[in-house]
Amino acid sequence: MMDLKQIKIGQLLENSVKENHIERERLCSFFNCKAKDIEEMYGSDTVATDILIKWSQLLQYDFFRLYSQHLVLYAPPAANGYSQTGTKRKDEIQELQFRKNIYTKEIIEFIINKINKGEMTREEVISKYRIPKTTLYKWLNKYNGYREEYK
Template sequence: MDLKQINIGQLLENSVKENHIEIESLCSIFNCEAKDIEQMYNSDTLDTDILIKWSQLLQYDFFRLYSQHLVLYAPPSANRYNQIEIKKEVKSQEPQFRKNIYTKEIIEFIIRRINKGEMTREEIISKYRIPKTTLYKWLYKYNKYIEE
């Protein structure tokens, strides 16, 4: 799966086919017509309330795809950490998450890129801003479990 370009509609359609869900059932759940479901399949993006319904229906967290995209392609910059230290007194209303959240899928993605020769370890470290020690721990711990 290409996490750089997420086509959520296509992923939904594939998941519906895998789960053998009839379009009539979807129409009744979403209270819409078949053409509206087809429009969702052809859409690159969906509203969050609709995506929540899809996630509940298909029992898959489609939001995780976007979280993984952010971890891989929009890591926090070093300047942001300096700004946070300066503005410690100002409390943010946004929820605070752990600094780095690397899912199993992300770790497998990174290790496969190295194993296939698509990227070197240094390229992974610089492009995705993964700490060198973290990457080497992953390679030591998970490399034997991941097929090439």
């Protein structure tokens, strides 16, 4: 289980390369760089977006999803949508409250893992991540009932 609070993209890229058994020569050829440059990327906490797109294509994994999931879990509520007086218009309220299908499998596993390990209570998860109570309980019933790793 990966920690979505601190994304170490270089380390994740290196792990993915090892899992896919991609040789260093192929990487150097693909990125048109030297082995030293690849090692620097592995050691980096950040990678330029154009390079990350290439990594995503090569490894056939959307590494940008990690950052999207981080935002879903850790970003503060949006401050935009408020008028000069600090109140929302009715049409903006409806749009901002629509959050269906924003939770990926990785986010659900991350949250359930926190609860099952005792790192957070259900109430803490609901308040910290603003997950509806019914949604959380549905996840717990579904994943605790069908997945051995959560028992």
